[in-house]
């Protein structure tokens with residue numbers, strides 16, 4: 001059933017990849033990097049290799065996804081949706097074409113006898129099979145419960161053995177704790193993501209009878225990072241506090257095992273570019289470039305916000321040009337990569353060349369023990 005859909009998806013991917021790339025290149029000759037005035041063509045990508053630390057790729061679509069990413073200048077990408085041993089990891093690794101894959105954790109049964117041992121064993125096998133790290137999604141802290149109905153906090157001792165195993169095995173953890181701050185506030189008109197929450201009511205975590213507060217979740221993560229100090233922890237989405245870059249910088253000051261990625265948070269970071277730039281420049285060795293692109297087996301493509309493969313070529317082009325322009329220029333007042341996420345414009349942070357090299361690829365290569373990323 002539906003056997004033709006992935007095939008059509010592959011064809012559509014390649015077409016949109018090449019078409020969008022042609023548009024990017026077509027507009028790329030007009031203005032040098034660092035042009036001061038906002039203009040439609042200011043983002044000439046600097047020729048630096050790019051390793052995307054944060055993508056989600058279904059195994060069936062992996063070759064087309066790689067074609068798409070390469071066409072947009074991303075020479076290597078970490079697939080954080082590897083699955084676990086016996087549930088997708090084998091297929092994801094086989095389809096990865098040598099790109100890094102992170103394994104996932106099965107929280108079903110947490111709190112029951114034997115859960116830790118089962119998951120630690122899976123991590124050991126995942127490592128032996130070639131997984132490069134582990135990803136834990138936002139369900140931990142929000143929707144993972146013990147069999148008797150208790151919410152499992154990110155710093156719950158039930159998780160200690162698992163975190164210890166990651167450290168012992170040298171598997172860095174990418175963890176998503178919380179979500180945009182606005183998703184925890186009531187979805188009223190004065191909420192800065194009112195339109196997005198209107199389109200996706202299930203994304204709201206404002207019901208205090210069900211969910212902890214944004215600050216409480218970030219506190220749980222901070223205590224986890226402190227306690228699991230021998231485990232390298234990448235708090236994705238700029239620590240899930242891109243609304244407060246100075247707070248993220250303080251965490252990075254305090255915890256040498258903590259890293260962050262930039263995935264799907266250029267809108268927030270570019271909304272307060274000075275503060276974001278200062279935070280990155282204070283910790284240039286522990287910030288990783290990521291996009292959060294999601295490639296579904298049905299040919300769907302999600303550009304950091306849910307729209308599916310209905311994305312037009314202009315949307316794909318804007319996503320990449322706006323992203324490069326944010327990192328590489330000090331342009332002001334331009335459209336951010338995913339306008340559905342908020343009705344504001346952003347400013348670029350114009351990172352120096354040596355910091356761009358680290359954020360775009362060298363930090364991730366060091367973290368994952370990889371050779372040079374192809375340009």
Ligand SMILES: [Zn+2]
Pocket residue numbers: 054055056263292
């Ligand atoms: Zn993601």
